[in-house]
Amino acid sequence: MKVLIIRLMGLGDVASILIPAVKIIQSSYPQARIDVMTLGAGVELMTLVPEVNAVLAVTKDQWPSDIHQATDSFMSIADVVAQQGYDLIINLDTWFMPCFLASFLKESGLNVQGNLINLSVSDLLRQVQAQTLAQTYFQTPHQYLASTYPKMRDWTLPWWNQYPNVSYPEFYLSHCCGFEHAVDISLMIEADHDFKSQAGAKKIIALSLSGSKASKQYKDAEALTVQLEQAGFFVWSQFDGSVSMLTTLGRLKVTDLLVTVATSTQWLAKLVGCPSLMMPGALPPSVLGADFVVDKVQSCQYCYQNQCVENKNFACMDIAVQDVVKKVLGSFKV
DSSP: OEEEEEOOOOHHHIIIIIHHHHHHHHHHSTTOEEEEEEETHHHHHHTTOTTEEEEEEEOGGGSOSSHHHHHHHHHHHHHHHHTTOOSEEEEOOOSHHHHHHHHHHHHTTOOEEEEEESSOHHHHHHHHHHTOSOHHHHHOHHHHEEESSGGGGGGGSOHHHHSTTOOHHHIIIIIISOOOSOOOOOOOOOOOHHHHHHHTTSOEEEEEOBOSSGGGBOTTHHHHHHHHHHTTOEEEOOOSSSSOHHHHHHHHHTOSEEEEESSHHHHHHHHTTOOEEEEOTTSOHHHHTOSEEOOOOOTTOOOOOSSOTTSSSSGGGOOOHHHHHHHHHHHTOO
16 A cells, blocks of 8 residues: 655644544554655655655745746646555645645546645636635635535634643644544654763753744843853854754754754754753743643733734743743753
């Protein structure tokens, strides 16, 4: 049996959703050959997963912003996929174009499970040509998303209020997709003992304090680095893509604690068993599955918004350096 799993999202999503999904599908179909389709840094990460046979990479050029060009490009991708002879294709993505790809493959006669669009491909292309679909249709999942998983619709709701103690990977894979196997966010990587030797007898702290949004920026990173070093820690923070994924994971495996905002590094650390101290900002700590969390600093915190609704410029990220250091020290006393 030959299976393809599709998840064309960011690196943290690949670590927290695609890797455990591969393990779940492998448990369900022990004899299956499993391929994955992903993009960006996720391609490099998925080559390290032993259960994965091949990684199909989608490049930026293959995903243009213009909807006419994008549908043409993804139909070409579908032709390549169709030639691979997959017995089962599982689309776990929620973005429009991967769902369009899944619908196209399903209508081509392939066995497709997971997320689709709620229009036939012919209707969609006709309305795109006639420009009768509002832009919000492509940008708002609850408008276009259909699925073979009955509970996927819950993903479009503010589910974190209904399931406050469930992390996102568990909610998505166990609840929305209905997978019965445990969510296993782990990866066997060799520890970087040479890197550990650089620290000597000091405990190693990694810092990842800049994310993709305004709600994921910690402005006092330099001051925090200085204070942690003065407190006797070996501190590193090379998460800019300048070293390989294998090197990054090997270093995280020998790191005693990652101090991080809500970004992909947290999930990379979880893959190799490195605990994290989270600065969650606008995101509820339970959603992130955080090991340790800095104290809440704003009453409006955990709003789950990308724009600060209180016009406070995400003051929930203004955490005093000494408070972070105190939490770091406390994490080693648990």
